[in-house]
Amino acid sequence: MGVKKHILVIPGDGIGPEVTTWGKAVLEKIGADFGHEFIFNEALMGHAGIEATGNPLPDETLEKAKASDAILFGAIGHIKYDNDPSAKVRPEQGLLKIRKELGLYANLRPIMLFDELLDASSLKPEILKGTDILFFRELTGDVYFGEKKRSEDRNTASDLMIYHRYEVERIATKAFEAARVRGKRLCSVDKANVLEASRLWREVVQELAKQYPDVETEHMFIDNAAMQLVKNPKKFDVVLTANLFGDILTDEASQIAGSMGMLASASIGDGTGFFEPIHGSAHDIAGQDKANPLASILSVALMLEISFGLKDEAKKITAAIDKTLKDGYRTGDIADANTDKTKILGTKAMGQKVLD
Amino acid sequence: MGVKKHILVIPGDGIGPEVTTWGKAVLEKIGADFGHEFIFNEALMGHAGIEATGNPLPDETLEKAKASDAILFGAIGHIKYDNDPSAKVRPEQGLLKIRKELGLYANLRPIMLFDELLDASSLKPEILKGTDILFFRELTGDVYFGEKKRSEDRNTASDLMIYHRYEVERIATKAFEAARVRGKRLCSVDKANVLEASRLWREVVQELAKQYPDVETEHMFIDNAAMQLVKNPKKFDVVLTANLFGDILTDEASQIAGSMGMLASASIGDGTGFFEPIHGSAHDIAGQDKANPLASILSVALMLEISFGLKDEAKKITAAIDKTLKDGYRTGDIADANTDKTKILGTKAMGQKVLD
Numbered sequence: 006m007g008v009k010k011h012i013l014v015i016p017g018d019g020i021g022p023e024v025t026t027w028g029k030a031v032l033e034k035i036g037a038d039f040g041h042e043f044i045f046n047e048a049l050m051g052h053a054g055i056e057a058t059g060n061p062l063p064d065e066t067l068e069k070a071k072a073s074d075a076i077l078f079g080a081i082g083h084i085k086y087d088n089d090p091s092a093k094v095r096p097e098q099g100l101l102k103i104r105k106e107l108g109l110y111a112n113l114r115p116i117m118l119f120d121e122l123l124d125a126s127s128l129k130p131e132i133l134k135g136t137d138i139l140f141f142r143e144l145t146g147d148v149y150f151g152e153k154k155r156s157e158d159r160n161t162a163s164d165l166m167i168y169h170r171y172e173v174e175r176i177a178t179k180a181f182e183a184a185r186v187r188g189k190r191l192c193s194v195d196k197a198n199v200l201e202a203s204r205l206w207r208e209v210v211q212e213l214a215k216q217y218p219d220v221e222t223e224h225m226f227i228d229n230a231a232m233q234l235v236k237n238p239k240k241f242d243v244v245l246t247a248n249l250f251g252d253i254l255t256d257e258a259s260q261i262a263g264s265m266g267m268l269a270s271a272s273i274g275d276g277t278g279f280f281e282p283i284h285g286s287a288h289d290i291a292g293q294d295k296a297n298p299l300a301s302i303l304s305v306a307l308m309l310e311i312s313f314g315l316k317d318e319a320k321k322i323t324a325a326i327d328k329t330l331k332d333g334y335r336t337g338d339i340a341d342a343n344t345d346k347t348k349i350l351g352t353k354a355m356g357q358k359v360l361d
Numbered sequence: 362m363g364v365k366k367h368i369l370v371i372p373g374d375g376i377g378p379e380v381t382t383w384g385k386a387v388l389e390k391i392g393a394d395f396g397h398e399f400i401f402n403e404a405l406m407g408h409a410g411i412e413a414t415g416n417p418l419p420d421e422t423l424e425k426a427k428a429s430d431a432i433l434f435g436a437i438g439h440i441k442y443d444n445d446p447s448a449k450v451r452p453e454q455g456l457l458k459i460r461k462e463l464g465l466y467a468n469l470r471p472i473m474l475f476d477e478l479l480d481a482s483s484l485k486p487e488i489l490k491g492t493d494i495l496f497f498r499e500l501t502g503d504v505y506f507g508e509k510k511r512s513e514d515r516n517t518a519s520d521l522m523i524y525h526r527y528e529v530e531r532i533a534t535k536a537f538e539a540a541r542v543r544g545k546r547l548c549s550v551d552k553a554n555v556l557e558a559s560r561l562w563r564e565v566v567q568e569l570a571k572q573y574p575d576v577e578t579e580h581m582f583i584d585n586a587a588m589q590l591v592k593n594p595k596k597f598d599v600v601l602t603a604n605l606f607g608d609i610l611t612d613e614a615s616q617i618a619g620s621m622g623m624l625a626s627a628s629i630g631d632g633t634g635f636f637e638p639i640h641g642s643a644h645d646i647a648g649q650d651k652a653n654p655l656a657s658i659l660s661v662a663l664m665l666e667i668s669f670g671l672k673d674e675a676k677k678i679t680a681a682i683d684k685t686l687k688d689g690y691r692t693g694d695i696a697d698a699n700t701d702k703t704k705i706l707g708t709k710a711m712g713q714k715v716l717d
């Protein structure tokens with residue numbers, strides 16, 4: 006039986022609009038094929054929100070977000086603000102605020118490895134082969150949301166790295182539950198040899214681990230984890246970490262999947278689920294039909310599976326991507342020396358291939 | 362003409378004593394060969410300091426450190442404390458305190474690539490070849506030294522990430538000066554799209570960049586930098602970053618050099634220079650004659666060059682290491698499938714080979 010769902014599309018900045026177009030197109034196709042009714046709405050955020058309303062997260066966007074069943078997001082950020090450290094209003098504030106307002110405390114980032122892309126990575130294929138990691142990045146706490154200060158003479162700046170027990174508990178619980186139905190290994194990453202917030206983190210995870218005797222729990226310092234991820238990615242199953250460390254590790258891990266253009270993420274928590282590629286706004290290639298739409302399409306697969314429980318539909322999408330890659334088609338970011346030059350596609354052609 | 366220098370050896374914890382033994386032996390040999398007088402003293406720090414005096418940085422160690430011309434350090438940390446987040450006294454406090462007390466605000470971590478080790482890395486040789494990076498990690502500020510708090514009910518923990526303008530200025534100046542005499546490219550890594558401390562960081566670097574028009578300055582977010590370092594390490598020349606980000610990036614970068622066992626670091630600033638391997642105490646292999654002594658020996662090369670201005674002596678050491686590697690000798694961490702099994706050496710045999 007078909008479901009009826011309201012989906013909010015927030016294209017955002019840079020390559021965001023180009024890639025979400027294809028995520029949406031795939032949703033429409035799935036709806037038609039499987040008899041689901043997906044009702045779309047659109048809203049502004051980030052630089053696009055600032056341009057239109059002066060606000061990186063317009064009130065209207067937040068209302069629409071709360072009223073929808075799931076959100077498909079593109080990307081955020083603008084070079085203008087990156088180079089102006091004194092700007093008061095910034096695109097990224099929109100993303101941080103919506104994460105907080107929707108209570109999206111758990112950011113899931115699966116590192117999927119399409120066999121066809123083994124050679125697209127800078128890592129050796131034998132190091133990569135068999136890697137399958139699921140990151141749980143805490144998303145509404147840490148130094149991201151702690152108090153920010155700038156002294157009056159502007160010579161001193163600070164951000165408070167802060168965690169509360171309940172914040173660690175709820176994300177850690179989700180990670181343990183996931184580990185239980187996956188490889189039964191959980192690696193919690195922190196910097197407990199230096200940071201008090203990490204020591205609280207480690208305490209909570211140690212306590213919780215007692216309730217999951219079937220899961221093998223390990224604690225690793227962030228510096229070591231950043232190293233091990235390159236040295237031997239296969240050793241990881243579920244990785245649990247704080248907001249800042251998760252930001253860094255998952256971007257690093259994108260090289261495992263060949264390219265950032267291949268990675269999707271799901272943010273879940275108290276309310277509406279939020280699905281987005283890991284890649285950023287990439288202004289250098291925006292509007293040039295060069296962006297890889299696969300991360301947005303994979304975000305849609307995550308949405309179907311996690312928010313709507315539609316596993317077959319999600320599988321259909323990953324299978325379509327797999328087939329497209331097997332047929333030799335690539336966007337520029339995942340092409341390598343062996344790629345047939347005639348099969349290097351732009352955003353639109355790649356989106357269309359998957360659709361077909 | 363020979364110089365006369367007082368060198369303090371602080372072996373520290375875990376594999377520290379095993380590897381510094383060889384650093385010291387190489388110094389003695391250089392002294393004899395080049396007619397320098399190196400006068401050695403020894404002191405305790407870390408877990409070794411706690412065991413002997415209850416203090417991870419005994420007063421006597423600090424006094425000896427201040428009175429010496431350079432310090433050769435081993436490693437710090439103990440598994441006992443890693444798993445006990447509530448311990449009040451911790452080995453790492455010794456290292457953090459000596460960095461602060463000696464004003465060692467600039468930590469230089471060169472990523473040297475011995476050609477012989479191209480295959481020891483998990484990265485593809487063609488990605489690695491030609492990589493030559495010099496990291497400048499700020500070492501006495503950031504969330505490492507900001508106020509740490511734990512609420513009375515122990516449910517909330519925080520660390521203050523804080524920077525002052527002068528702290529950024531002095532390390533950035535050192536990095537720009539180095540870039541000027543190297544590849545003339547500087548990449549400053551921060552998270553200015555989220556953190557106020559990073560926005561101050563970026564402001565200061567932008568201002569300073571105007572005084573170095575001959576250096577091409579770039580700003581990169583830490584998540585992107587963690588990714589680019591794996592994707593295309595060759596693009597970096599001098600990398601300038603804060604304490605925490607530097608900790609993470611340099612450990613990650615160790616995979617470029619094949620192994621953490623190959624990387625040395627120099628901490629400099631207001632007083633006595635401090636030289637140490639990047640690797641940690643590695644308790645799992647301590648006392649087993651398995652540790653790679655090359656990072657400690659390379660630390661000595663950095664000491665000779667940076668603290669004493671003895672370039673020829675430093676070169677002699679890297680040449681000796683190069684020859685040892687060319688002759689096919691490896692410790693376990695840098696051996697690969699093609700290594701002649703009879704040439705895989707323990708700590709002592711490897712140290713002796715370089716000495717010879």
Ligand SMILES: CC(C)[C@H](C(=O)O)[C@@H](O)C(=O)O
Pocket residue numbers: 081082097100252554555584
């Ligand atoms: C754009 C930025 C604020 C964001 C973050 O740091 O969380 C991004 O890097 C991400 O990982 O989603």
Ligand SMILES: CC(C)[C@H](C(=O)O)[C@@H](O)C(=O)O
Pocket residue numbers: 198199228437438453456608
């Ligand atoms: C041992 C630890 C406190 C230290 C640090 O984080 O600075 C180490 O990882 C390093 O990089 O020197």
